[in-house]
Amino acid sequence: MKYSRIKPILDITISFIAMFIFCPIFLLIALLIKVDSKGSVFFKQKRIGKNKKEFYILKFRTMRTDTPQDKPTHLLQNSDIFITNVGRVLRKTSLDELPQIINILKGEMSIIGPRPALWNQYDLIVERDIYGANDLYPGLTGWAQINGRDELPIDVKARFDGEYVTRMSFSFDVEIFFKTVFTVLKSEGVREGASQSSKKVNQ
Template sequence: MYHYIKRIIDFTMALIGLIILSPLFMLLALIIKLDSKGPVFFKQKRVAKDKLYFNILKFRTMRVDTPKDMPTHMLNNPDAFITRLGRLLRKTSLDELPQIINILKGEMSIVGPRPCLWNQYDLIAERDKYGANNIYPGLTGWAQVNGRDELPIEVKAKLDGEYVKRRSFAFDVKIFFKTIFRVIKSDGVKEGGMGSVKIKEVEVREKVK
């Protein structure tokens, strides 16, 4: 039952968010065009519910000559490809705002496992163990509020699996507000990092909570 209610909540909140944030959208679009050559939006093939594909939308934060379909951590020098405005957008997570459109289209949810690249086979395989590929990916998720870029693949998948088991309105609300606090603090943002938080550290953190 929550699956259907969740879709209604996602659509309603995304629509309200798009209306309220439309001035910010237009301002960022203008600055992006002035800051560097290239389109305002960045599209990338990602894994959706049931391992189907969709094009995720972001505000472009990197140069147009950046290698496509490659995770940031696999670039030799990711900072060299990030634009001046892009650094701020990525640090504040404002680059993720266009995914409100993905939510309205029914491709994503507000809360769920973050959609991985189509060629991140190791993460996809790990998520299969926990059923995390069988639900809609999210704008934010349980893994994001527990380490974000610092987490290694096996820990991300484990946390995504925990979300699948605990999925509820109350849990989604908890993740939503924890996301706001982490974004304000810029916790877990680590360009080019494979992940420094160990599995045991995450398990201890969860026990403390």
């Protein structure tokens, strides 16, 4: 049996287990967010899923309710003024991404795959079409994430996503998962706020 057929079953099984394990952490984070700032516990944003079907990704809210919508955080001017105190910790540890377990259980995402593009990141969507990366379920983490994340130019990010398409396997997913853990611990590739170089990269 092809790995592509087994992968969704593994995703759902692992996500059910993770939801059970992380339930106390979910509740604690939700409480801290409510105490720290006004607004919803969760943040929803329209993203591009498998076969370019739109869906709403879930995250713990890390920014104020008056933050500009549908724009990557690393392209915001002075993004620090929008990030909440609790949000700063959640983003540094990537704990804000935990609610995407729900997206996986709903069959909208995978644990490993290309990170879902914003609905208006047309340049990235077009580049991914070249490599067939839009034909996969987007992932909680992916090959591009551990090779530069926000620091990658659009064309390079798409090439890494394309490499994942050709190399996708159980062993490769395991490798990406454990490398993601180390990347998160070192906070590599995370950029908050626009810089001159990032503008050139992402325009």
